[in-house]
Amino acid sequence: MRKLKHAFVIGATALALALSQNVVAQDKSIIVASTTSTVDSGLFGHLLPLFKAKTGIDVRVVSQGTGQALDTGRRGDADVVFVHARSQEEKFVADGFGVKRSAVMYNxxxxxxxxxxxxxxxxxxxxxxxxxxxxxxxxxxxxxxxxxxxxxxxxxxxxxxxxxxxxxxxxxxxxxxxxxxxxxxxxxxxxxxxxxxxxxxxxxxxxxxxxxxxxxxxxxFNQYGVMLVNPAKHAHVKKDLGQSFIDWLISPAGQKAIADYKVGGEQLFFPNATVPGA
Amino acid sequence: MRAPDSGLPLQFEHTRVEAGNRRILDIEALTIASGAPTAVVGPNGSGKTTLLRIGMGLLKPTAGRVTWGGRENAAATRRAFLFQRPVMLMRSAASNIDYALASADVPRAVRKRKISELLALVGLSDFEARPARHLSGGEQQRLALARALARDPELLLLDEPTASLDPAAAKAVEDILREVAGRGIKIVVTTHDLGTARRLAGDVVLLHRGRVIEHTLSGIFFTQPKTEEARRFQAGDLLI
Amino acid sequence: MNMPASVCIFSEELTYAVTNAIKFRGVEIVFLSAFWMLITGDPALYRIIGLSLYVSLTATLIAALVGLPLGALLALKEFRGRIAAVVFVNALMGMPPVVVGLAVFLLLSRSGPLGSLGILFTPRAMIIAQAILITPIIAALARQTLADLWVQYRDELAAMNVSTAGSVATLLWDGRFSLLTALLAGFGRACAEVGAVIVVGGNIDGFTRTMTTAIALETSKGDLPLAIGLGAVLLVIVIAINAIAWAIRRTGERLAGAA
CATH class of the missing domain: 3.40.190.10 (Periplasmic binding protein-like II)
Incomplete structure (x- = not known):
């Protein structure tokens, strides 16, 4: 019986240690719900290290279909949603789930x-x-x-x-x-x-x-837009970190980084944040 | 602190055990008092093991009473049982005894000493660290005996302790039992071996078809049996 | 902590080039791509392997803490509805990982009852999902093993007046080497499943990507050789862990005299 108790104590302690370990690493990070196209094409693999180097923010991308990514935002499980279906995005913002839609790029x-x-x-x-x-x-x-x-x-x-x-x-x-x-x-x-x-x-x-x-x-033509999940709906949304990611994406530096991403010498995405009505 | 109440005598009153509509045990009255060992003899299926299990409290009778020192619900703390085929825990010989000591709430500080004493008593001092299941049949029987004695019993019930042993191993067990009895521990032993009963017992209970046929002092049982069954059993006739 | 992504892209492309260059020599050579990454010490791959092991081993530990005593209780405690409970636990062994993942997802989602913990899309969520998935496996297999042992021990422990809790502890301790099989089965299932971890972990690069979700991703990227290679690496790791566990079991059993 005592041995069992020991096992429980040791196990529980190890567990507590193991589970508490990654709390520290969670400090400066946001979750972005995005689409398979941005992840599978390797775009995020190109963008995120540049953004991290500049701001120290870890961006964790969950890749889903656009509809599912918007759902993830609606439930408050992401800080930022980055997708490509304009009418759905506008509805997302109109329903109060997103703060504001910004056009980023197209392919x-x-x-x-x-x-x-x-x-x-x-x-x-x-x-x-x-x-x-x-x-x-x-x-x-x-x-x-x-x-x-x-x-x-x-x-x-x-x-x-x-x-x-x-x-x-x-x-x-x-x-x-x-x-x-x-x-x-x-x-x-x-x-x-x-x-x-x-x-x-x-x-x-x-x-x-x-x-x-x-x-x-x-x-x-396929337009991508980005939105901050509305902190008024979900208080835990990391508003400042999320906004700085959006701001960077549509900044000249971010737009250039998007334009610079090439596979086999071919440019994949065309930045158009500054084009009105995109 | 006061001394614990004695669990003796062990008394059966109108005790019946039934399985389905078969009557396994039917005892009008039987008293097993402290003193020399009691041997319970009888052919296979006569109810010896069932009687012993009820005496330990492992089995509840279908009807009637069993009392230990006059009480029906006496705690089994000072009773111990040795099964016909004892099962060794998958641990060393010493750990097997340690386990019994711990389950009898013997303080950790004295367990080491008790283990050595018990191993010495059963002649297994050299096998302390040996995995218990690697011991021979006779050694396992003696280790099981040490494990039972670890409970510091006043009543020790043994089910055919020598049945599966060769004569040398059986003698070793009997010698230990004699030594144990000498310390004032009440032994109740079932056996179909009359030699064992003759050598060890102070009194003998003959069971046949679940009934007590005869309960008398060993000297009388073997010289002037009162019943036909006892005579035939001793003569080696098949009691059916 | 995070490696620059350019490194993994580089090594991925290198791997692809190597794979393509040697592909025509035979299908079996496709495995080499992932082993190439293993040998060249690709940090992204090692991080993925590390996370897989961390998540699955922790989940196995939690599931063991719950499942082993539960299995022992089911083996030795006689109560009304025990057979129903055994059937139920056995049936739960067949739970689809996706269903478990979905249930945990709904539980941990910010809009769910435990949303305030904020652990969806983290390794912790994956551990929880896997632990739930494999607890019934460990409990059911432990019950089976311990029921056999209980048949031997029941009378002896009863004669020694051992309590239920004490009997559970004794069965678990004396059956510990046989129980390794139950733990391995649970661990194997945890390691191999993808449905639950991908739903609750989100397959986030460098954070919640495990061997299996990486395989799913490479498959969807059409990089089938790399996916198969990763699968082979996973298999090798699982085989190694099983071999170690069996060695422990054999040695332990011999020393304890359980065999």
Whole structure:
């Protein structure tokens, strides 16, 4: 019996020590809920060390789909939300969950498809026409289906193309409910079309026979915005640290850092914080 | 502090044990008093082990009373039991005794001395640090005896302590029991070996089909048995 | 504390280059990429391994403190509904990690009942989730092991007047080497699961990224060789820990005479 008590005391002490250890490290840090595209493309890996060097603030990025990231902000589990779905962002601010939306940068979506191009859309600059052709050909198409910014953009493009995807979808339209990477992996494995953000595509390594089929359409423009979670809703939000991250992102230094990030010599994100109405 | 009440005599009154509708034990009256060892003999299945377990308080009778020193709910602090096949804890010989001492609330300070004494008593002084389960059958039986004695019992109940031992090992156990009895500890031992009963016991209880057939002094039991069953049992006839 | 990210990106690309260069020589060579990182002492990889071990070992410790006595009690205490309790604990072994993760997430979310602790997306949240996940495993396996031991010990301990708490302690102590198997099963499950830690930890680079969440991330980035390589490294670590534990068990059993 005494031995058991000893074990409990030792165990509990070790535990208390172990759990108290990382309290110290939590001093100067914020949590940013962002999207898979900014993390998987490596952008944050480039930005955060620069920001940390300047301010000493640890930025902890949780990567989720845009919808989920906004939810995380709504629950107060993040200090800053950094996503790409403008209408949802504006609603987030209007509902009082975010303080103010600031435009940060953009990149664009590209339609990825197999080299064999069964829907004959390769080289087109008209995304809606391409989508209609895919539908008509019944060529396999992977949808994120996860309420992410990319998913929202895809649904919006179907709508502009005049396709009621909820009604028209057949076995060719595969809704996987997963992140960008998983969607690209699935497309690669099944030679399907998929809408992706350029950043993730450029840093994606398991391409197989996939290539860019459609790019350059103005409607493929993809704007990123950043918001501080409203401290009036969630008192624990690290207002000052979070705001300094936002301020840095839209400062000349932050904007330059974004422009400087390249994969294979190609710029992934285009800063536009100073462009009115972005 | 006053001396604890004595747990003796051990008395059975109208004690019955039933399993389903089978009657395992049915004792009108039996008194086991302090003094020389009591041997409980009888063929297999006669209820010897059940009687012993009830005497220890490990088993509650279906009906009737069992009392220790006149009390029904006497604490079992000064009773000890040696099972026919004792189970050694997965520890050293010394730790096995230490465990029994600790569970009998013997203060830590005196345990070391008691362990040496008990190991010496059962002739296992050299095996102190040996894992108990690595000992031979006879050694384990003696260690179990030391463990039982660690409880400083006034009543020691032993279930066939020599049944699975060769003659030399059995003699070693019997010698210890004689020594223990000499210290005033009341021994109740079940056995189907009449030799053991003859050598050790002051009185003998013959059980047959759960009933006490005869309870008398050892000298009388072996020379002038009163019942037919006792005569036949001693003659080596099969009592069924 | 935090390594510059450029270092990990550099080594990641180096690894990728190496992997690509040797890929054509055979599938098995893809494993080399992660081992390459291991050998070259990639700090990001070591931090990930360190966090995985820290989280899973701490979770195992907590689960042991709860699960072992619980298993012992289920083995020896006779009470109404014991069989139902045993069935229940056994069933909980099959709990999907995601469900546990989600429950802990809702509990620890700022909008949840324990939100004020502010530990969502920290290693502590991951420890809690894993501890909850594996406590039933440890309890159920401990019960099984100790029930066998209890059959042997029950009468002896009863004759020595040992209390329930004392019996629990005795079973745990004397069964300690066999119980190692239960602990290893729990630890293995904790190490291998991804569903719970990714939900409550958030897979934050340098903070809550473990072996399994890193594997999930590399998979989603399409870097399948690196993902498989990391999986192989994880496997090697788990095998090493199991080997050590078995060695301890064998030696301990021999010395204690339990075998």
């Amino acid at each position: 664009d979506f590209v339609l990825i498809g197999p080299k064999s191009d069964p829907a004959k859309v390769k080289g087109s600059k008209d995304i809606t026409a391409a989508l209609v052709k895919i539908r008509n050909a019944g060529a396999p198409f992977i949808s994120r289906g996860d309420k992410s910014g990319t998913h929202a953009a895809e649904l919006n493009l179907w709508k502009i193309a005049g396709v009621d995807i909820a009604k028209d979808k057949g076995p060719w339209y595969r809704d996987i409910g997963q992140g960008m990477g998983a969607a690209l992996n699935t497309a690669s494995a099944s030679n399907a079309y998929v809408l992706a953000d350029r950043g993730t595509w450029l840093s994606f390594k398991n391409r197989g026979d996939l290539i860019i089929s459609v790019e350059g359409d103005k409607r493929l």
